[in-house]
Amino acid sequence: MNCKNCGAELNEGAIFCGNCGMKVENEQNVYEAPAQDYHQETYSEYQEQGSYVPPVMPEYQAEPAYVPAEKPNTVLWIVLAAVEIFTCCQLTGIVSLIYAILGHVAAEKGDFADAEKKTKTAKTWFWVGLVLGIVFIIAYFVLVAVGVAAGITEEFLYY
Numbered sequence: 001m002n003c004k005n006c007g008a009e010l011n012e013g014a015i016f017c018g019n020c021g022m023k024v025e026n027e028q029n030v031y032e033a034p035a036q037d038y039h040q041e042t043y044s045e046y047q048e049q050g051s052y053v054p055p056v057m058p059e060y061q062a063e064p065a066y067v068p069a070e071k072p073n074t075v076l077w078i079v080l081a082a083v084e085i086f087t088c089c090q091l092t093g094i095v096s097l098i099y100a101i102l103g104h105v106a107a108e109k110g111d112f113a114d115a116e117k118k119t120k121t122a123k124t125w126f127w128v129g130l131v132l133g134i135v136f137i138i139a140y141f142v143l144v145a146v147g148v149a150a151g152i153t154e155e156f157l158y159y
Contacts, residue, residue, distance in 0.1 A: 072115050074104035077122045084129050088136075092129025096122045 001010050001024075008019035016023055077100040085093035103118035 071107045071112055072103065072119045074100055074107055074115065074119050074122075077119055077126065078104060080126055081122060084126060084133075088133030089129035092125050092132065096125035096129060098122075099125060 001012075002008065003010055003017040003020060003022060004025065005022040006017060006020040008017055010017060010024055014024055078097065081093050081097035081100050083093075084096060099118050099122035103115045103122060106112075106118060107115035
């Protein structure tokens with residue numbers, strides 16, 4: 001085998017020419033993909049066009065985001081949260097009031113989806129506070145009733 005650049009004889013397995021230093025290009029190193037048997041009906045569409053055209057992928061549309069049709073009633077939950085703050089559960093009432101106000105602000109901006117989400121959170125905090133308040137009131141009356149039945153009076157508690 002001879003060098004294609006200078007014509008000098010090359011040693012078997014040489015990577016570079018010993019005379020000019022040019023890289024040896026062996027025909028043996030060229031990789032040819034083995035012939036494969038493709039089904040004619042599958043690839044006939046591409047063969048007719050003469051070049052590869054990728055298949056068209058179907059387009060899937062995402063479901064549209066849920067948008068409420070009307071503005072949620074945020075003022076009601078602002079009032080109920082304020083009443084809860086002054087009557088039974090201050091902590092949950094404050095959290096409920098904050099979310100109700102945030103929902104009202106979002107509704108005024110026209111973002112009804114965010115307003116509904118924040119109003120729903122305000123409702124949840126309101127109901128949690130109301131249930132906790134009722135549980136504490138019932139527990140208080142049960143403890144007072146047990147104390148009266150046991151003979152504990154107010155005079156005993158303060159002395």
